[in-house]
């Protein structure tokens with residue numbers, strides 16, 4: 016008999032969700048996690064006395080969201096923040112034009128209307144696109160069809176490029192024309208003032224999770240699976256792999272026999288983007304009190320274009336900006352000082368000497384992280400939506416995959432990780448698992464532990 020029913024590789028949102036559901040169903044489950052912490056790409060750094068979400072921050076749309084239902088069932092505090100997905104309207108944005116001048120209300124209204132018009136044309140071009148068309152191709156066609164002034168076309172071109180970089184971590188010319196099809200935001204967006212990783216931590220409480228276990232080998236046969244790290248071996252009936260797409264692409268885990276084309280193909284075709292965060296904390300606030308976001312258009316915002324006000328989390332004036340796509344990869348080689356100086360110079364172009372030196376900073380390098388090798392997956396040219404779900408397997412009835420890259424409806428999100436973990440648990444058990452009962456079980460265990 017194998018030691019475990021299921022071995023789960025990775026203790027991010029997908030892994031802990033599946034492990035919890037399987038354990039609740041009576042299975043013997045072990046989770047092998049390479050890092051010295053759980054949560055994976057949900058990582059709240061609390062060293063400064065308040066949380067800084069270095070990975071995921073937002074739920075992008077809470078309407079009809081089982082993820083939101085779970086967060087509510089667990090009573091996790093949230094803050095409404097409905098501009099987390101590179102929207103042009105939504106909550107107040109302090110816009111600067113290409114010459115770094117503040118835009119008044121009329122100019123802002125016109126900008127929003129122009130982007131919305133270009134977006135309408137873009138949707139038509141995406142619908143009419145052919146295989147092999149990139150997001151850059153359809154964007155250019157839409158802009159060609161628009162009756163907008165040349166300077167405005169340049170600004171919107173830049174805006175579309177930045178939107179792809181933020182949403183996918185990719186260069187616009189590498190993304191398939193359908194790469195943002197799943198990007199709809201239904202309802203408000205929220206962030207987590209207590210740190211987003213409270214969610215996977217609470218799901219994981221009480222599970223058999225072994226940290227610092229870097230899986231190198233997964234063997235499978237009709238008798239089950241063998242999973243090896245450098246110095247240990249676990250046998251089980253089934254294995255669930257939740258290592259990120261970047262890790263699978265790098266071949267860091269060897270599979271024996273080799274993965275079939277159904278799985279190897281999507282791993283090869285889908286893209287893994289880079290999206291890094293830079294948090295800067297200032298002694299004083301120099302941007303408007305009511306702004307959710309500061310955004311610079313055109314030349315003024317060529318490299319650094321959007322700063323998100325996340326002061327509410329710590330009570331200290333804090334801006335969050337992103338380095339994504341080619342800039343994100345490039346800056347992984349730069350020092351923290353070089354990055355901060357560059358961001359501060361861009362802010363000074365907008366606010367002048369009001370921008371004093373930051374008092375603290377947090378900078379991520381997810382592309383260099385050996386247990387992630389990128390930030391999240393996207394539809395690279397040559398891949399299809401189908402590739403995401405195909406990647407889930409199962410293979411030979413014993414090898415399953417879960418994680419954000421395996422969920423085609425809204426890949427690259429915490430929701431995708433949660434839903435894919437749930438799907439994997441149902442497939443392994445061969446029966447449905449009720450999400451409400453799952454949440455109620457977590458609460459019930461917490462109440463028992465508190466007594």
Ligand SMILES: Cc1cc2nc3c(=O)[nH]c(=O)nc-3n(C[C@H](O)[C@H](O)[C@H](O)COP(=O)(O)OP(=O)(O)OC[C@H]3O[C@@H](n4cnc5c(N)ncnc54)[C@H](O)[C@@H]3O)c2cc1C
Pocket residue numbers: 024025026027028029030047048049050053054055056057069070071072073074075228229230231257258259262267268290291292379381385386387389390391417418419420426427428429430431432
């Ligand atoms: C900077 C950034 C910002 C983001 N912002 C948002 C956001 O605002 N909203 C949103 O919804 N999503 C966001 N995301 C995406 C979201 O964080 C992920 O989609 C989600 O957390 C992925 O969960 P997962 O379980 O699929 O993978 P992971 O969380 O990466 O978990 C996989 C686990 O596998 C482990 N592992 C890897 N290799 C091995 C190995 N060989 N052996 C053992 N263990 C291994 C890893 O250490 C990791 O813990 C963001 C991501 C990043 C990087």
